[in-house]
Amino acid sequence: xxxxxxxxxxxxxxxxxxxxxxxxxxxxxxxxxxxxxxxxxxxxxxxxxxxxxxxxxxxxxxxxxxxxxxxxxxxxxxxxxxxxxxxxxxxxxxxxxxxxxxxxxxxxxxxxxxxxxxxxxxxxxxxxxxxxxxxxxxxxxxxxxxxxxxxxxxxxxxxxxxxxxxxxxxxxxxxxxxxxxxxxxxxxxxxxxxxxxxxxxxxxxxxxxxxxxxxxxxxxxxxxxxxxxxxxxxxxxxxxxxxxxxxxxxxxxxxxxxxxxxxxxxxxxxxxxxxxxxxxxxxxxxxxxxxxxxxxxxxxxxxxxxxxxxxxxxxxxxxxxxxxxxxxxxxxxxxxxxxxxxxxxxxxxxxxxxxxxxxxxxxxxxxxxxxxxxxxxx
Numbered sequence: 356x357x358x359x360x361x362x363x364x365x366x367x368x369x370x371x372x373x374x375x376x377x378x379x380x381x382x383x384x385x386x387x388x389x390x391x392x393x394x395x396x397x398x399x400x401x402x403x404x405x406x407x408x409x410x411x412x413x414x415x416x417x418x419x420x421x422x423x424x425x426x427x428x429x430x431x432x433x434x435x436x437x438x439x440x441x442x443x444x445x446x447x448x449x450x451x452x453x454x455x456x457x458x459x460x461x462x463x464x465x466x467x468x469x470x471x472x473x474x475x476x477x478x479x480x481x482x483x484x485x486x487x488x489x490x491x492x493x494x495x496x497x498x499x500x501x502x503x504x505x506x507x508x509x510x511x512x513x514x515x516x517x518x519x520x521x522x523x524x525x526x527x528x529x530x531x532x533x534x535x536x537x538x539x540x541x542x543x544x545x546x547x548x549x550x551x552x553x554x555x556x557x558x559x560x561x562x563x564x565x566x567x568x569x570x571x572x573x574x575x576x577x578x579x580x581x582x583x584x585x586x587x588x589x590x591x592x593x594x595x596x597x598x599x600x601x602x603x604x605x606x607x608x609x610x611x612x613x614x615x616x617x618x619x620x621x622x623x624x625x626x627x628x629x630x631x632x633x634x635x636x637x638x639x640x641x642x643x644x645x646x647x648x649x650x651x652x653x654x655x656x657x658x659x660x661x662x663x664x665x666x667x668x669x670x671x672x673x674x675x676x677x678x679x680x681x682x683x684x685x686x687x688x689x690x691x692x693x694x695x696x697x698x699x700x701x702x703x704x705x706x707x708x709x710x711x712x713x714x715x716x717x718x719x720x721x722x723x724x725x726x727x728x729x730x731x732x733x
Contacts, residue, residue: 483723487533499523515698520544525552535694538713553693571687578659580719585652587617588708590695591716595688606630607684612658620648624669637677644677
């Protein structure tokens, strides 16, 4: 530890005199430095550095801040809706000054040709099509009413001893689908306690034996896309028969689709030939031929028949179920789609309804294609 020399302690008066002297010397030195440097008084390098350092630490008051704009309460954010699959978005062309903008809509696409077999060198031509694109059926193509045996107000009452009477109001078109609706009738018609729907290309009083067909054809591929009802007792049918015959003496029939409702998983297909004294079906042993057994009421399915001079092929969802090779009908045919209630066949199998039932056979389209560019024999 260092020890300071032992000096005499200074008195307060001495300390004040010494301090005053020191202050005087400091003032003199400052005046001399100022005179030598030429810098204005009160502006030193140290004070400027301190100010600049403080400026770097503080944000600039006039600096632009990054901002996020929040939508006002209740404001809607603009959205872009994607077009539905398979549709074409209309395009709008910017108008010239003084003109009105125009919107161009893509035309409706032509249905694709079927994928069934076709003779070499031939192509398919769409000969008939009903797509149900309006709010009612096109009565130039189809009728919801024609005369067959017993009639009421010009409409057939029943097929196969069913409980239905056909009425035009039971065919309802909306959203591109024709619904053939079967439901209990408030008033019986010829003893029939159900009213139901029917579509056909015939427009005849069949008792006259003189057909007035809306459309008839010879040979071609016929297809309908349909959803059959599941309700017990309802019988869906999509079939063809010749014109120019009375109600019970027609010689030939092709059944493209028949379903019995209830739990039946079979889509029945038949050819009734030789004055309908003989029949053929691919539904041997309760199956659907080469096509699968399934619940066809689960949605829409396509049902088709390719009727040619030497064979008749049946199709479900584009798959060939079976082929009939003859005898083949050589005349014209018409198309019928209808929904029956508790027909003879259902009663024989114990599949009739067990109480009031309501349901519909829904038809998306009916189309007929024929070969072109080749001559068909027969």
